[in-house]
Amino acid sequence: MPAEIRESKITGIKAGKDVVIYQPANIYGCTLEDGVFVGPFVEIQRHTVVGAGTKIQSHCFICEYVTLGRDCFIGHGVIFANDMFRQGRPDPDSDSWGRITLGNNVSVGSGAKILAVTICDGAVIGAGSVVTRDILRKGVYAGNPARLLREL
Numbered sequence: 001m002p003a004e005i006r007e008s009k010i011t012g013i014k015a016g017k018d019v020v021i022y023q024p025a026n027i028y029g030c031t032l033e034d035g036v037f038v039g040p041f042v043e044i045q046r047h048t049v050v051g052a053g054t055k056i057q058s059h060c061f062i063c064e065y066v067t068l069g070r071d072c073f074i075g076h077g078v079i080f081a082n083d084m085f086r087q088g089r090p091d092p093d094s095d096s097w098g099r100i101t102l103g104n105n106v107s108v109g110s111g112a113k114i115l116a117v118t119i120c121d122g123a124v125i126g127a128g129s130v131v132t133r134d135i136l137r138k139g140v141y142a143g144n145p146a147r148l149l150r151e152l
Contacts, residue, residue: 008043016052039076051104066100075110075127082116112146122152 008026016034021027025038029046032038036050039058044050048062051070056062059077066080082098083091091097098116102108106119109127119125119135126142126149135141139151 012046022058033070057110063097063100064094065097066102068102069104069106069121071105072102073107075108075112077111078108078114079112080114084116124152 008024010021010025010027012029013027014031016032016036018034019032019036021038022040024040026043027038030044030048030050032050033052035053037055038044039056041059042056042062044062045064047064048066050056050068051072053071054068054074055072056074057076060074060079062080063082065082068074080100082100084098085091100114100116101118103119103121103123105122106125108114108125109129111128112125113130114125115130115132117131117134119131120138122138123135124140125131125146126140129142129146130144131141132145135146137148137151140149141147142149
């Protein structure tokens with residue numbers, strides 16, 4: 001039996017004015033507000049909202065139930081993950097997955113991993129960092145796990 005081949009596509013999205021999406025991209029069931037930029041090789045899953053003016057660079061994965069604020073910068077290869085494998089395996093029940101929320105003007109460096117957390121307005125996440133806890137104070141965070149380096 002031959003393999004089933006599925007093409008990446010952009011489907012079922014709500015897009016504001018002046019949205020730019022470079023293909024190939026796999027983007028579905030989400031909202032992209034005015035002026036959003038999405039680089040190539042990006043996947044954005046359903047129930048996600050990307051705020052106005054936010055820039056998402058290439059090779060990013062944004063899972064379900066992510067909210068990105070206005071004017072955020074998401075560097076190359078950033079991964080958002082909200083299934084914490086609490087049962088030791090993937091959880092098929094999306095209602096039990098965590099939610100991820102970034103405030104406005106958040107910058108996330110290339111290769112960072114953002115787990116099921118909230119990040120406040122104006123925070124800066126260093127390249128390669130792994131954010132495992134809520135970030136509630138504006139500052140520069142880096143490391144694995146990410147920790148406050150200095151306040152802004």
